[in-house]
Amino acid sequence: MGINLSNFLTSKEKNKRMNEFQDLDHLDGVSVSTVCANLYKNSRDDLVMFYFREGANFASIYTQSKIVSENIKWNLRNKPKKVFSLLVNTRNANCFTGKQGYRSLEKISETLALKLSELQKKDEDEPKKIKPREVMFGCTGTIGEIFPEENIKNKIPELVEKIKYTQNKYIWMKAALGIMTTDTQPKLAMEECEIGNTKIKIYGLAKGSGMIQPNMATTLGYIFTDANIPNDILKKLIKKNVSTTFNAISCDSDTSTNDMLTIFSTGCAKHSKISSINDEKLKNFDNALNNVLLNLAKRVVADGEGASKFITIYVKNCKTENDAKKIAFSIANSPLVKTAFAGEDPNWGRIIMAIGKAGLFINLEKLSIKFGNISIVQNGKINQNYNESETSEYMKNTNIEVCVDLSLGSKNFKAYTMDFTKKYVEINSDYRS
Amino acid sequence: MGINLSNFLTSKEKNKRMNEFQDLDHLDGVSVSTVCANLYKNSRDDLVMFYFREGANFASIYTQSKIVSENIKWNLRNKPKKVFSLLVNTRNANCFTGKQGYRSLEKISETLALKLSELQKKDEDEPKKIKPREVMFGCTGTIGEIFPEENIKNKIPELVEKIKYTQNKYIWMKAALGIMTTDTQPKLAMEECEIGNTKIKIYGLAKGSGMIQPNMATTLGYIFTDANIPNDILKKLIKKNVSTTFNAISCDSDTSTNDMLTIFSTGCAKHSKISSINDEKLKNFDNALNNVLLNLAKRVVADGEGASKFITIYVKNCKTENDAKKIAFSIANSPLVKTAFAGEDPNWGRIIMAIGKAGLFINLEKLSIKFGNISIVQNGKINQNYNESETSEYMKNTNIEVCVDLSLGSKNFKAYTMDFTKKYVEINSDYRS
Numbered sequence: 001m002g003i004n005l006s007n008f009l010t011s012k013e014k015n016k017r018m019n020e021f022q023d024l025d026h027l028d029g030v031s032v033s034t035v036c037a038n039l040y041k042n043s044r045d046d047l048v049m050f051y052f053r054e055g056a057n058f059a060s061i062y063t064q065s066k067i068v069s070e071n072i073k074w075n076l077r078n079k080p081k082k083v084f085s086l087l088v089n090t091r092n093a094n095c096f097t098g099k100q101g102y103r104s105l106e107k108i109s110e111t112l113a114l115k116l117s118e119l120q121k122k123d124e125d126e127p128k129k130i131k132p133r134e135v136m137f138g139c140t141g142t143i144g145e146i147f148p149e150e151n152i153k154n155k156i157p158e159l160v161e162k163i164k165y166t167q168n169k170y171i172w173m174k175a176a177l178g179i180m181t182t183d184t185q186p187k188l189a190m191e192e193c194e195i196g197n198t199k200i201k202i203y204g205l206a207k208g209s210g211m212i213q214p215n216m217a218t219t220l221g222y223i224f225t226d227a228n229i230p231n232d233i234l235k236k237l238i239k240k241n242v243s244t245t246f247n248a249i250s251c252d253s254d255t256s257t258n259d260m261l262t263i264f265s266t267g268c269a270k271h272s273k274i275s276s277i278n279d280e281k282l283k284n285f286d287n288a289l290n291n292v293l294l295n296l297a298k299r300v301v302a303d304g305e306g307a308s309k310f311i312t313i314y315v316k317n318c319k320t321e322n323d324a325k326k327i328a329f330s331i332a333n334s335p336l337v338k339t340a341f342a343g344e345d346p347n348w349g350r351i352i353m354a355i356g357k358a359g360l361f362i363n364l365e366k367l368s369i370k371f372g373n374i375s376i377v378q379n380g381k382i383n384q385n386y387n388e389s390e391t392s393e394y395m396k397n398t399n400i401e402v403c404v405d406l407s408l409g410s411k412n413f414k415a416y417t418m419d420f421t422k423k424y425v426e427i428n429s430d431y432r433s
Numbered sequence: 434m435g436i437n438l439s440n441f442l443t444s445k446e447k448n449k450r451m452n453e454f455q456d457l458d459h460l461d462g463v464s465v466s467t468v469c470a471n472l473y474k475n476s477r478d479d480l481v482m483f484y485f486r487e488g489a490n491f492a493s494i495y496t497q498s499k500i501v502s503e504n505i506k507w508n509l510r511n512k513p514k515k516v517f518s519l520l521v522n523t524r525n526a527n528c529f530t531g532k533q534g535y536r537s538l539e540k541i542s543e544t545l546a547l548k549l550s551e552l553q554k555k556d557e558d559e560p561k562k563i564k565p566r567e568v569m570f571g572c573t574g575t576i577g578e579i580f581p582e583e584n585i586k587n588k589i590p591e592l593v594e595k596i597k598y599t600q601n602k603y604i605w606m607k608a609a610l611g612i613m614t615t616d617t618q619p620k621l622a623m624e625e626c627e628i629g630n631t632k633i634k635i636y637g638l639a640k641g642s643g644m645i646q647p648n649m650a651t652t653l654g655y656i657f658t659d660a661n662i663p664n665d666i667l668k669k670l671i672k673k674n675v676s677t678t679f680n681a682i683s684c685d686s687d688t689s690t691n692d693m694l695t696i697f698s699t700g701c702a703k704h705s706k707i708s709s710i711n712d713e714k715l716k717n718f719d720n721a722l723n724n725v726l727l728n729l730a731k732r733v734v735a736d737g738e739g740a741s742k743f744i745t746i747y748v749k750n751c752k753t754e755n756d757a758k759k760i761a762f763s764i765a766n767s768p769l770v771k772t773a774f775a776g777e778d779p780n781w782g783r784i785i786m787a788i789g790k791a792g793l794f795i796n797l798e799k800l801s802i803k804f805g806n807i808s809i810v811q812n813g814k815i816n817q818n819y820n821e822s823e824t825s826e827y828m829k830n831t832n833i834e835v836c837v838d839l840s841l842g843s844k845n846f847k848a849y850t851m852d853f854t855k856k857y858v859e860i861n862s863d864y865r866s
Binding site: 064065066067068093095096143144256257340342345348355356357358359360362364381382420421424425426429 | 496497498499500501526528529531575576577689690768772773775776777778781782785786788789790791792793794795797810813814815853854855857858859862
């Protein structure tokens with residue numbers, strides 16, 4: 001059932017009462033509704049809609065894969081100034097579905113835009129006519145199966161009827177559950193911050209499980225804020241913060257065709273105008289956004305039937321951050337390192353191997369390696385006081401930190417990963433059968 | 434116990450009698466001797482010496498890791514015109530052993546050069562004084578342990594005493610066994626060919642196990658021929674042929690600090706002079722060398738407690754060979770693909786994912802995928818006759834071939850790999866304990 005979150009989340013990341021989840025409640029300008037569209041053959045919610053009654057600024061980051069799903073093509077082609085809805089389905093990735101998959105999105109977006117426009121007429125003082133291209137899609141599930149257009153289209157009236165203008169913690173939890181595929185835990189996070197003197201909320205949901213379950217662990221991350229930030233600055237903020245959060249987690253080096261991270265800014269909070277990413281007023285927001293993203297990213301790593309340990313790889317004092325990142329991922333992605341951790345074996349020789357294979361210049365005489373507080377290699381030599389049994393004891397922890405110090409510069413990078421267990425192989429070798 | 438070789442070796446690669454190993458016998462100019470130097474705490478042979486009484490031309494390819502063992506540093510620093518001996522020890526990688534490790538090699542090479550010079554005096558018409566730098570070293574085993582200089586040095590007299598000038602199949606088998614760490618099978622291969630009208634032998638030994646056992650599956654490959662080929666042409670020949678053989682196998686994407694592939698040419702066969710790699714007379718030799726290397730490389734893939742399937746990834750019709758190689762390895766190294774194979778699940782969606790993450794331009798409408806003879810995707814569409822139960826049946830084979838056709842050019846690449854089983858995790862998570 002994944003790793004107990006209380007083992008590695010900071011106290012701030014945990015909710016005091018539930019010790020696991022923070023409570024998301026109302027965020028101005030966002031409505032959430034969920035239904036069961038029978039995409040799975042049971043009665044779980046599998047279709048989730050987010051509705052922005054006044055529209056929302058937004059920015060996205062998508063998978064780097066050269067084969068992308070039809071919904072990502074849709075999102076990339078249709079770039080409205082504001083979006084009014086995000087519709088997320090599970091069970092079907094809408095990838096390798098060709099024209100059928102894309103046309104289905106056209107039809108669904110037409111139906112949804114129509115229904116939302118009717119709602120606008122009913123409820124708004126200045127109703128807007130919502131266009132199909134103002135709808136975004138998130139899809140996750142199996143590749144190469146016909147996209148269930150009818151199932152989804154038929155449920156649009158119900159989704160729209162369910163819209164409420166005040167949200168509570170239950171609806172956010174339902175949404176987090178509704179976007180899951182084989183995640184074992186929903187993933188929610190929140191922060192509050194200030195822009196100027198205005199209180200701002202940042203809410204986040206994610207799906208994806210560390211040990212890449214079926215469907216290549218598509219990672220979907222959706223961030224909602226009531227701040228009023230233009231699209232281009234949102235883009236810069238999310239790009240900047242993704243590198244140390246969602247792009248700092250490594251599960252197994254595989255990349256999904258459907259990965260998507262989007263931030264929506266409803267603008268309902270009335271703070272003074274933000275016109276540059278360097279605006280001092282954004283500092284607090286920037287940090288809070290990073291916290292939400294890191295919190296969600298850690299939850300993705302920790303989830304997964306196979307994972308038994310949460311591992312932080314901290315590479316220090318490199319010439320560039322990119323060097324530090326390369327080495328951190330070379331270690332984090334090494335099956336030999338990950339299996340050693342699963343076996344609680346302090347096999348630091350494999351860390352040496354993984355540092356070497358990263359292909360960067362290393363001055364061995366300056367290299368130091370620590371497991372937690374235990375110094376193993378110091379300036380290229382095995383620590384005289386190195387005590388393997390003490391280190392073996394340390395390896396029994398759920399939360400392991402490896403620190404590699406190159407002493408070649410001043411740039412650092414932290415990568416987060418988990419171990420490679422027999423359970424992982426079991427899950428991934430028969431999930432479709 | 435690894436994969437039964439008869440499942441994927443061609444009949445030529447197998448020995449008719451033993452159905453598994455070819456018999457290597459006498460090769461002019463090479464003597465082999467093996468001893469137990471007590472590197473392992475049992476009585477197995479763990480130190481192997483190859484002696485070239487007239488010296489040998491040679492060329493090597495080493496690991497690309499930026500952290501290399503002391504013996505590789507030694508080999509790279511000392512580049513004599515001819516080498517007279519190759520000494521291979523197991524159990525200790527001589528990596529991260531610092532000055533102690535390097536100085537040990539100095540002392541061992543002094544002792545060995547002295548003893549071999551005495552032998553030359555006794556047995557040769559024109560005795561040579563062999564220099565320490567004319568000794569090469571191969572090391573494989575654990576990283577970071579003190580190099581056992583004394584154990585090895587003490588056994589040099591015995592190794593030299595055991596030298597015989599006529600070799601038989603048993604001594605080659607002993608050498609192949611003597612260089613093993615946790616390989617489950619020795620690896621030998623041979624070919625005969627002609628240069629002009631002269632018969633030439635090419636013998637090869639290797640160690641390394643597909644599912645990277647302990648010590649990062651250091652791959653050692655040693656090729657011996659009685660042909661007379663200059664060092665620079667040997668270098669070109671081995672570089673050219675390694676790319677489709679040893680560099681076409683992927684186990685888990687990890688890279689050892691000790692990998693080494695060397696070809697030795699004793700020059701005892703009297704053929705006319707070779708002065709260019711383009712010499713027509715070399716064609717036959719070139720092919721035979723490729724066969725020996727491929728045979729050994731396949732044996733490396735097939736070995737390993739964890740492997741249950743031998744998988745060929747054939748990527749066809751790319752713009753460049755490098756593109757084909759990138760995609761082939763993206764598939765071959767994907768833990769998701771490898772676990773699906775272990776589970777005999779024809780999960781071709783994961784092949785699509787791995788093609789996408791390679792990061793190269795793909796025209797989906799031209800993409801075709803086959804498992805064996807079963808067409809799954811044809812020109813970007815799922816084959817109308819695709820029958821999953823037939824494909825599931827195919828997945829039960831030990832020998833699986835995946836063919837990906839990009840239809841973008843005319844360049845191809847074949848990568849060889851194996852599946853990722855629970856047994857793999859078991860072996861690698863507790864090998865040191």
